[in-house]
Amino acid sequence: MQPKKIYFAGAGGIGMAALERYFLSKGYRVAGYDRTETELTRQLAKEGVEITYNDTVEAIPADFRDCPQQVQVVYTPALPSDHPQLSYFRSQGYPVLKRSQVLGLITKGSKSLCFAGTHGKTTTSSMAAHLLNMSPLGCNAFLGGILRNYNSNLLLSATSPYSVVEADEYDRSFHQLTPYIAVINATDPDHLDIYGTEEAYLESFAHFTELIRTDGFLLLHTGLKLKPRPGKGVRTYTFGRNNGDxxxxxIRYSQGSILFDLVTPWNTITDLSPGIPVDINIDNAIAAIAAVLLTGEQITDQTIRQAMSTFKGP
Incomplete structure (x- = not known):
């Protein structure tokens, strides 16, 4: 992306916030619009994002107007197509991309761990990011919630080849990604206002599996209706509470804590304890750890135990 100024239409969305923080870290001038002031937009403003809550063209910073060669516009599909500022940028020939397209461009050259599913993707992606960040590997992570361990939904590493991405099926956004490891937690029908039918929803996930790199992996929760279509060379594994690879x-419960052992295709990791001791985090931890282990990197059992026990949640 050539322009060094970026305008975010819908700047207060959690997914947009991660991109705004990313471009700020790269030295870009970042501005944007959102309808409502929130704690998140106030924090973004403190970090350097110039945010307006007025949707008129005149509210766009003057040096972002009448200069389509200098500004990249990023928008969220949640914004109406006839939004005044978005209409102005399009009519004036500005380059305009969806948030998902920009995320896809940023992560394309990395080994992306992409977490998809009707539910569970925010927690599992956050767990995987925390685990990688506590290991020598590190990662760049674009999360759909504020990870309490870091008070941010963005983690950065100048050296890590890995990115962690929450792969959002809304508006088929996850079709812009190029997963190295694709994780699918659940495919219960959702967003039927967009997809229309359960069959179309499942087809969207099936297409997502076709986007995995030929040297990559697909990690599926057991029992899904989904019929994946990974390409040649992609290796498929399953996970679940009681069965799967x-x-x-x-599993042990004692005095407000949970302990369990994780069986993998290669060994058993004993005495794992989710930092937030609720049953669903057994499944979430299995998905996150499995995705990180599939990278083939040498991460010690002790690092995994420490990451899981210190995870504070999104």
């Missing part, structure tokens, strides 16, 4: 055993 990655699954839990010896």
């Amino acid at each position: 990655f699954h839990a055993k010896n």
Whole structure:
């Protein structure tokens, strides 16, 4: 992306916030519009994003107007297509991209761990990002929630080849990604105002599996209706609470904590304890750890235990 000024139409969205923070870290001038002032937009303003809550063209910073060669516009599909500022940028020939397209461009050259599913993707992607960040590998992470361990939804590393992405099926946004490891937690029908039918919803996930790199992996929760279509060379694994290539055993509950052992295709990692001790985080932890292990990197059992036990949640 050539322009060094970026305008975010819908700047207060959690997914947009991660991109705004990313471009600020790269030295870009960042501005944008949102309808409502929130704690997140106030924090973004403190970090350097110039945010307006007025949707008129005149509210756009003067040096972002009448200069289409100097400004990249990024928008969220949640914004109406006839939004005054978005209409202005399009009529004046500005380059305009969806948030998902920009995220796809940023992560395309990395080894992306992409977490998809009707539910669970924010927690599992946050767990995986925390685990990688606590290891020598590090990662760049674009998360759909503010990770309490870091008070941010963006993690950055200048050296890591890995990115962690929440792969959002809304508006088929995840079709812009190029996963190295694709994780699908659940495919219960959702967003039927967009997809129309359960069959169309499942087809969208099936197409997502076609986008995995030929040297990559697909990690599926057991019991899904989905019929994946990964390409030649992609290796497929399953996970679940009680069965799958990655699954839990010896689950113990004691004094407000949970302990379990994780069975993997290669070994068993004992005494894992989710930092937030609720049942669903057994499944979430299995998905996150499995995705990181599929990278083939040498991460010690102790690092995994420490990451899981210190995870504070999004």
